[in-house]
Amino acid sequence: MKHITIVGAGQSGLQLGIGLLQNGYRVTLVTDRTGEQIANGPVMSTQCMFHSALESERALALNHWEQQCPKIEAINLCVTHPESLGEKVINWRGGLSHFALSVDQRIKFPNWMDKFEELGGELVVKRTQPSDLDQLGEQSDLLILATGKAELANLFERDSLRSPFERPQRKLVLLYLQNPQGDKPLDNVSFNVIPGAGEFFIMPALSHNGACEAMLFEVIPDGPLDRFEGLESNEQVLEKARSVLNTYLPWEAQRIEQAVLTDDNAVISGSFVPTVRKPVAKLASGKLVFGLGDTLCLNDPITGQGANNAAKAAQLYLERIISHGQQAFDEQWMTETFEQFWQYAQWPTTWSNMMLTPPPEFVLNLLGAAGQYPKLANRIVNAFDDPADLFPWFSHEEHANAYLAELSAV
The missing domain is CATH 3.50.50.60 (FAD/NAD(P)-binding domain)
Structure with a gap:
């Protein structure tokens, strides 16, 4: 043995x-x-x-948790306008072939x-x-x-x-919230890209007190979202999160308007x-x-x-x-x-x-086209399970153009 x-x-x-x-x-x-x-x-x-x-x-x-954990059935991608705060320029939802769990x-x-x-x-x-x-x-x-x-x-x-x-590309701020406000319980990962500032994710999860929602800020160092330094309490972090979302992602701010932290240790931040x-x-x-x-x-x-x-x-x-x-x-x-x-x-x-780097124009074209072609949206979303399926069409312009031409010809 x-x-x-x-x-x-x-x-x-x-x-x-x-x-x-x-x-x-x-x-x-x-x-x-x-x-x-x-x-x-x-x-x-x-x-x-x-x-x-x-x-x-x-x-x-x-x-051990498949019965209790909320199912993640889809991913919603939103890219905001680079100049008009709080305005969407890309917004679509793609379905996962199999549910995910957090x-x-x-x-x-x-x-x-x-x-x-x-x-x-x-x-x-x-x-x-x-x-x-x-x-x-x-x-x-x-x-x-x-x-x-x-x-x-x-x-x-x-x-x-x-x-x-050779240095961190993002500062990370994670919070777990309970009783989030919204028209219905979240069943997807909401992936928001704020050009030049960073990204924001929110997803359903299972924590100590049952179903909750986890939210993650990916903040570009020294960018406009880099506002979380020097806060003295978790409640201050939550209030700062609300302020940031009200400015940049008001539709996400609505979800957490009345939310509270799941527990005293529901916040963590750092970088690597x-x-x-x-x-x-x-x-x-x-x-x-x-x-x-x-x-x-x-x-x-x-x-x-x-x-x-x-x-x-x-x-x-x-x-x-x-x-x-x-x-x-x-x-x-x-x-x-x-x-x-x-x-x-x-x-x-x-x-x-x-x-982690500014996307080239052909990648933005792909993300934009996914709002028109559900097949493309679903393929991008299911790449979270198998990222190899993104290549080479997501990484090389000639392959991206060929794939878009194929989709438009159908």
């Missing part, structure tokens, strides 16, 4: 650890917080999980941690320092790092060819540099550490791919570990495993990075 140690109890680390236990491996999971601390701590992300990622959870019987990770991860221990896994609550990894490596047949925390992730070399940015890292780090002892999830592929949440990438990476790593049998996990195997994942991950990474 091989012994595998995973540092990090997020989407990828927990999913992989549970999958390994179900297949007869001995697994140690090291995390810096208990389940109770996570449950009572701050919100972590929007984590809109699309069909393929949900299927990877269902395969391990980890889909479950507050403060519910999900403690539940999965309990499941991990029920299956016989060893859960160690300890803040891991880089100096701890040598000992963990000595005790394990395979040591996996599955955390985006910089002090550990930075052990892995940045892949400059796959990482175009989107980064791809090389998959293997070598410790002072010569032991190897293999990266997983945000450790190696950290994308801005602008296209909602973070938790989805993590789930898909965990699924592939599980398959690769099982098929490797009793052979040693050497550097070649680690590199080949990540490169196999990268064959998929290159597409959400490229798409996310594209959306």
Whole structure:
């Protein structure tokens, strides 16, 4: 029975650890917080999980919230006028082929941690320092790092060819709200683009008190939406959010006019540099550490791919570990495993990075045409589940023009 140690109890680390236990491996999971601390701590992300990622959870019987969680059936895209505040120039809705779900990770991860221990896994609550990894490596047949925390992730070399940015492209502000106002409960992700300022998302989610709505501001640093610095309380953040929405997205402001925060920890903000890292780090002892999830592929949440990438990476790593049998996990195997994942991950990474820069005219033409062609709108929306389907027609002008000509000829 091989012994595998995973540092990090997020989407990828927990999913992989549970999958390994179900297949007869001995697994140690090291995390810096208990389940109770996570449950009572701050919100972590929007984590809109699309069909393929949900299927990877269902395969391990980890889909515990499908009956309670509000279904996300569609995505609505709005682009505002670059000069006339609060005016829409693009506005359409595309339907998802399969529903998506957003479950507050403060519910999900403690539940999965309990499941991990029920299956016989060893859960160690300890803040891991880089100096701890040598000992963990000595005790394990395979040591996996599955955390985006910089002090550990930075052990892995940045892949400059796959990482175009050297500074954060957005400041992020996330709030969870309950009792949002509106004509009917939200059944879609509302994706609003404010040219030159940033983006705003709102979606139905499941949190501690039941159904709620998660809203995320993606703010261009030093741009007109960059107004959230220096606020002293979560209530002040909510009031600032209302003010911003009243100015730029008045139709969204109406939804949250009477809304309140779901709890005292329903707000979080921050920023990071989107980064791809090389998959293997070598410790002072010569032991190897293999990266997983945000450790190696950290994308801005602008296209909602973070938790989805993590789930898909965990699924592939599980398959690769099982098929490797009793052979040693050497550097070649680690590199080949990540490169196999990268064959998929290159597409959400490229798409996310594209959306962080001003779009070329042909992309705006595509987004505008989706309001005329439902087939195009649905294809763009379902690319949130399979971003590879966007390429090359979403990234190269000649392919975009050819596709639009094909649509208009039907």
